[in-house]
Amino acid sequence: MGETAWREISLSAIASNCRTIRAAVGTGTKIFACLKHDAYGCGAERAAAILADEGIDAFGVVSLADASAVRRGAPGKPILMYPGIGPWDVDLVRDLDLTISISGEEDLEGWVSTGRPLRAFVKVDIGLWRNGAAPSQIARLLEICAAHGNLVIDGLYAHLSEFGVAGSSAAEQFARLTILLDELARDGRLPETVMISSSDSLLSYPGMDMDAVDPGALVFGLTGPHHGRRNITVRPALKAIKARIIAIKQCDDSMGPPPALPGYRKDMRLAVLGIGWGQGIPRHLRPGMSALVKGKRVPIVPPAHLEHLRIDITGVPAAELGDEVLLLGSSGADRVTLTELAAAWDTDEVGVSCGLGGHLRRIYVA
Numbered sequence: 001m002g003e004t005a006w007r008e009i010s011l012s013a014i015a016s017n018c019r020t021i022r023a024a025v026g027t028g029t030k031i032f033a034c035l036k037h038d039a040y041g042c043g044a045e046r047a048a049a050i051l052a053d054e055g056i057d058a059f060g061v062v063s064l065a066d067a068s069a070v071r072r073g074a075p076g077k078p079i080l081m082y083p084g085i086g087p088w089d090v091d092l093v094r095d096l097d098l099t100i101s102i103s104g105e106e107d108l109e110g111w112v113s114t115g116r117p118l119r120a121f122v123k124v125d126i127g128l129w130r131n132g133a134a135p136s137q138i139a140r141l142l143e144i145c146a147a148h149g150n151l152v153i154d155g156l157y158a159h160l161s162e163f164g165v166a167g168s169s170a171a172e173q174f175a176r177l178t179i180l181l182d183e184l185a186r187d188g189r190l191p192e193t194v195m196i197s198s199s200d201s202l203l204s205y206p207g208m209d210m211d212a213v214d215p216g217a218l219v220f221g222l223t224g225p226h227h228g229r230r231n232i233t234v235r236p237a238l239k240a241i242k243a244r245i246i247a248i249k250q251c252d253d254s255m256g257p258p259p260a261l262p263g264y265r266k267d268m269r270l271a272v273l274g275i276g277w278g279q280g281i282p283r284h285l286r287p288g289m290s291a292l293v294k295g296k297r298v299p300i301v302p303p304a305h306l307e308h309l310r311i312d313i314t315g316v317p318a319a320e321l322g323d324e325v326l327l328l329g330s331s332g333a334d335r336v337t338l339t340e341l342a343a344a345w346d347t348d349e350v351g352v353s354c355g356l357g358g359h360l361r362r363i364y365v366a
């Protein structure tokens with residue numbers, strides 16, 4: 001297709017991860033697949049379609065672009081908008097049949113004043129210190145909704161603070177929620193669906209499954225090696241990052257004094273790949289990284305350029321123009337794993353998948 005670079009996304013990995021999560025949570029807990037950031041770089045429309053085929057219950061997204069992609073891929077499924085849109089988007093909310101989030105009195109009043117019939121989830125902040133109303137404000141929000149007929153509250157949810165990072169405060173966060181739920185239940189105001197668990201807590205705290213869960217990274221196999229309590233094994237949907245050799249040359253002195261490039265050697269056979277930091281490769285790659293050509297590891301010669309990346313193919317005489325080179329994936333008996341690539345790029349699996357440029361073409365493979 002004339003492509004110089006592309007990523008391969010495995011739809012069967014997404015489908016099998018979905019089945020794995022379903023098997024873990026059982027049928028009594030709904031799964032809202034979080035497809036934010038264009039489904040973590042995997043393409044929201046195709047991801048939504050395959051997940052709908054697998055019987056996913058609903059979706060969660062932040063942007064309207066992602067919401068409309070999900071709507072195209074999964075026409076009948078509920079879509080929860082995480083905070084990010086406002087009452088000025090009310091026409092699209094109706095056209096795309098979206099469930100909005102309420103995270104404070106000000107935005108609630110804005111939505112109420114549209115006068116349109118709307119379905120909403122209330123978002124509560126139990127320790128992330130980001131979007132969502134404080135637990136102390138929830139009863140008042142529900143009161144305002146009850147006083148206005150146009151806004152129906154279908155659920156209450158929270159996103160836990162990333163407790164994998166700085167020691168677990170999961171129990172404290174959960175305790176804040178439990179107190180709130182008890183109060184709401186006592187007043188007969190408990191919404192039908194309560195949801196707080198996403199990837200990290202799904203792996204570690206089965207007791208937090210509740211009515212629904214909304215994993216994102218886990219659906220796309222981006223959680224990396226984990227030590228969670230639950231035996232949930234997922235596969236990365238991002239299977240390969242490939243680029244073609246678009247130029248080859250035998251370096252010699254007529255080009256001038258040898259450059260101070262890490263890994264440069266005299267008389268090196270240099271190949272240029274049609275991929276660069278514009279497609280999401282880190283601009284300042286650390287020295288010592290490798291790519292796979294014809295099943296062999298070759299050194300990458302940093303830094304990356306906007307649309308170009310150099311590799312040293314001195315050790316692979318058979319390499320030729322147009323060859324596919326892998327930055328991620330399997331070639332012959334060797335393989336660069338996503339975890340290995342994430343470490344080399346100073347990020348994690350989510351960082352690699354979400355950091356690839358939107359115009360790096362996706363090829364879907366089974």
Ligand SMILES: *Cc1c(COP(=O)(O)O)cnc(C)c1O
Pocket residue numbers: 034036060082158159198199200214215216217218
């Ligand atoms: C990002 C996000 C998720 C999914 O988080 P993961 O850690 O990727 O599972 C769930 N809910 C909300 C509100 C989010 O913003």
